[in-house]
Amino acid sequence: MSAGFKPVIWNGSKIVYDAILLACVGIYLFTYLHIAPAMAPRGTGVDEAIRNMRAFGSLAFIMLTFILCIGPLARLDRRWLPLLYNRRHFGVFTCVIALVHASQVLGWYFAFSSVDPYVALFSTNTSFRQLRGFPFELFGVFALAVLCILAATSHDFWLKFLGPGLWKRLHVLVYAAYAAVVAHIAFGALLSGKNTGLAIVAAFAVATVAGLHLAASWRPSPLEDIGKGQLIDAGNPLSIPDGRARIVQLPDGNAVAIFRHKGALSAVDNTCAHQRGPLGEGCIVEGLITCPWHGYQYRVADGQSPPPFTEKIATYNLYLKDGRLLLDPQANAPGTPVEPLKLAGASS
Ligand code: HEM
Numbered sequence: 001m002s003a004g005f006k007p008v009i010w011n012g013s014k015i016v017y018d019a020i021l022l023a024c025v026g027i028y029l030f031t032y033l034h035i036a037p038a039m040a041p042r043g044t045g046v047d048e049a050i051r052n053m054r055a056f057g058s059l060a061f062i063m064l065t066f067i068l069c070i071g072p073l074a075r076l077d078r079r080w081l082p083l084l085y086n087r088r089h090f091g092v093f094t095c096v097i098a099l100v101h102a103s104q105v106l107g108w109y110f111a112f113s114s115v116d117p118y119v120a121l122f123s124t125n126t127s128f129r130q131l132r133g134f135p136f137e138l139f140g141v142f143a144l145a146v147l148c149i150l151a152a153t154s155h156d157f158w159l160k161f162l163g164p165g166l167w168k169r170l171h172v173l174v175y176a177a178y179a180a181v182v183a184h185i186a187f188g189a190l191l192s193g194k195n196t197g198l199a200i201v202a203a204f205a206v207a208t209v210a211g212l213h214l215a216a217s218w219r220p221s222p223l224e225d226i227g228k229g230q231l232i233d234a235g236n237p238l239s240i241p242d243g244r245a246r247i248v249q250l251p252d253g254n255a256v257a258i259f260r261h262k263g264a265l266s267a268v269d270n271t272c273a274h275q276r277g278p279l280g281e282g283c284i285v286e287g288l289i290t291c292p293w294h295g296y297q298y299r300v301a302d303g304q305s306p307p308p309f310t311e312k313i314a315t316y317n318l319y320l321k322d323g324r325l326l327l328d329p330q331a332n333a334p335g336t337p338v339e340p341l342k343l344a345g346a347s348s
């Protein structure tokens, strides 16, 4: 993340993130394909082609599970935020791994079919009325189609083209893809009853995703939402850590991020102009409010991105009374300058 306000382009952090991701992918595949078979008792191994498709299929499932955990983890503990920062590359990698798995399946199970493998995939098994033998591949096809759409539209061009609202709604489809992958595994590998290890991993993965989402939604709210009179009591100003923010919920459902920087407070809309990231969960980097999601930056005093960028967010007015911080819930137009509120006696 740089104070030079880099939008979503390549930078050092992304290269390190991707390198670590690739290393983890390599370690998993090497362990699955070479170390595990060497340690397995004689006669328990499977054909190399099947081992390959299982290695890539299980890896895609684990990666997708991890992607879904990053959001709630970052909400529960800020130390996970760096993972959130580059989650889109993680998603594209997952799609590539799932594509390799699917192409191995097509090249093995359907290669000697009398019809085209793609036709065979949809027409060979039509046992829709029974659980055992159900055409579980179709769940995989649906999940893969969603992953491809999400990977293809992950670039900022599509974000601008579709608009943040529609783009975000489209990307919520990742949950449908996950449910489909779980069904793919349950109706395929698990109903065959031969893969206890995968059953344990899948149960643990689903419980972790569900548990983390519940924990993140039940977490005692860090928001201080009072808003009885015209001004909202935003709490003790001195307890906001320097360089960080307190998020205050407004009665109309919007949220405001009140940042402390160099002994003064500034309030801005909590929603980033890029993809609606929670600015109040970010921090100040070299004098600029920096979004935790992809590093978009805004000046504390007027909510504007530094030139040459043109994004603007709304600012709010703050007051101090009897040691309490008061917030005017009426937003100023995006980019309106507001003099930061000096904290008497505060260390900067
Ligand atoms: C066109 C799409 C897909 C097709 C045709 C397909 C097909 C298959 C087949 C035939 C198997 C059984 C392999 C065997 O053990 O003999 C399998 C297993 C599996 N697939 Fe897929 N799949 C697709 C997409 C996906 C996707 C998108 C994911 C995950 C993101 C996935 C994850 C898995 C997993 C975890 C297994 C079980 C591996 C194991 O037994 O250890 N598949 N798939």
Ligand code: FES
Pocket (backbone or CB within 6 Å): 272, 273, 274, 275, 276, 277, 278, 291, 292, 293, 294, 295, 296
């Ligand atoms: S930088 Fe992407 S949502 Fe804020």
